[in-house]
Amino acid sequence: MTYKVPFIRPSFPSADEVAEDYKQIVASNWFTNFGPFERKFAQEIGNYIGDEYTAVTFCSATAGLLASIVAILGKGDNSKYVIMPSFTFAAGADAIIWCGYKPLFVDIEQRGLHMDIDATKTAIEQYGDEIAGILFCNAFGAGTYNIEEWEALAKSFNLPLIIDSAAGFGSLYSNGSKVGRAGDCEIFSFHATKSFAIGEGGAVVTKNKQLAEQLVSIQNFGFNKRNATYLGFNGKLQEISAAIGLRQMDVFEDSLKNKRTIFDKYSKGIDSSRYSLQLNAQNAALCFAVIVMQDSKQRDQKLNELHEAGVDAKTYYSPALHSQNYFKDCTIAGSLHTTEKIEASVLSLPLHYNMSDEHSDLIINVLNNS
Numbered sequence: 001m002t003y004k005v006p007f008i009r010p011s012f013p014s015a016d017e018v019a020e021d022y023k024q025i026v027a028s029n030w031f032t033n034f035g036p037f038e039r040k041f042a043q044e045i046g047n048y049i050g051d052e053y054t055a056v057t058f059c060s061a062t063a064g065l066l067a068s069i070v071a072i073l074g075k076g077d078n079s080k081y082v083i084m085p086s087f088t089f090a091a092g093a094d095a096i097i098w099c100g101y102k103p104l105f106v107d108i109e110q111r112g113l114h115m116d117i118d119a120t121k122t123a124i125e126q127y128g129d130e131i132a133g134i135l136f137c138n139a140f141g142a143g144t145y146n147i148e149e150w151e152a153l154a155k156s157f158n159l160p161l162i163i164d165s166a167a168g169f170g171s172l173y174s175n176g177s178k179v180g181r182a183g184d185c186e187i188f189s190f191h192a193t194k195s196f197a198i199g200e201g202g203a204v205v206t207k208n209k210q211l212a213e214q215l216v217s218i219q220n221f222g223f224n225k226r227n228a229t230y231l232g233f234n235g236k237l238q239e240i241s242a243a244i245g246l247r248q249m250d251v252f253e254d255s256l257k258n259k260r261t262i263f264d265k266y267s268k269g270i271d272s273s274r275y276s277l278q279l280n281a282q283n284a285a286l287c288f289a290v291i292v293m294q295d296s297k298q299r300d301q302k303l304n305e306l307h308e309a310g311v312d313a314k315t316y317y318s319p320a321l322h323s324q325n326y327f328k329d330c331t332i333a334g335s336l337h338t339t340e341k342i343e344a345s346v347l348s349l350p351l352h353y354n355m356s357d358e359h360s361d362l363i364i365n366v367l368n369n370s
């Protein structure tokens with residue numbers, strides 16, 4: 001079914017602009033393998049995050065996750081765990097398993113919907129040397145309110161902290177620092193559904209130059225001058241995708257500002273006695289707007305009403321990973337009480353660039369109707 005208000009409406013450069021880039025690519029006879037568009041795009045992504053940061057582009061965030069885990073933790077032998085939330089997208093758990101580790105699911109906290117730091121500490125104390133690292137997720141791309149505490153926790157247990165910020169390019173942590181600057185590295189997705197969209201693509205950002213070099217090698221078959229030095233694969237970003245990325249970079253700040261204005265409308269308009277917004281979402285890149293409802297009954301009812309009114313809404317990240325077939329036997333540390341409560345009551349609303357008042361008012365009205 002097609003909706004009057006689709007869930008995602010990506011905004012892309014015009015066909016004419018992309019045709020210009022493509023002409024240049026054909027004329028140069030350089031289609032992929034770190035050509036001029038990719039080199040410039042990687043530079044701009046790194047500069048956007050901050051002076052000391054290096055960005056390594058990838059063909060997807062999933063490829064970036066795989067390369068980061070194998071670079072930082074090494075290839076596992078299925079004996080160790082990587083701590084992660086169950087309330088996230090499947091790619092993180094997939095990457096952990098592909099790299100030879102086992103996901104260890106911990107609960108989330110209620111306000112930011114991020115992994116719970118106390119539950120994580122308890123899990124680390126319980127599992128000790130069986131833990132190889134932490135894969136934190138900035139849920140829905142919104143920066144957590146306690147990133148300093150996460151860095152301190154990882155440091156105190158001497159564990160790597162890898163951060164899946166897939167939907168968070170452009171987001172800020174609560175302390176004002178850019179998402180992309182924390183942990184050993186942060187991973188972004190430029191998938192068509194994310195706020196910074198190029199189709200398929202991603203990047204890993206780090207201030208560790210040696211790690212960045214290793215990531216470039218891993219995404220290029222592990223080569224160091226044609227001599228395979230690491231376990232690698234093909235994770236490269238091709239020129240036309242990087243060209244689209246450069247065009248998106250030019251309009252990104254504007255588009256972020258526009259989306260935050262629309263989020264502000266939601267935040268003022270939605271009945272806050274019945275619904276709560278994700279903490280710090282006003283500083284997020286906002287692929288969509290996440291609200292937590294009172295219970296599953298209210299959620300399912302409003303989801304239905306929105307669909308009937310011609311608005312597509314979703315229940316991301318529900319079902320959580322531990323409720324999905326492939327991950328249902330993964331180990332759970334402690335309880336997933338809050339995860340289960342949130343997966344039953346979470347709702348994601350469309351939030352498009354340049355969304356009309358008519359559409360945002362329609363959504364607010366459906367939610368606020370009794």
Ligand SMILES: *Cc1c(COP(=O)(O)O)cnc(C)c1O
Pocket residue numbers: 059060061062063088089091092137140164165166167188189190191201202
């Ligand atoms: C979108 C997303 C991914 C996957 O990104 P791809 O670029 O499609 O590989 C991974 N993790 C999270 C949290 C995501 O939202």
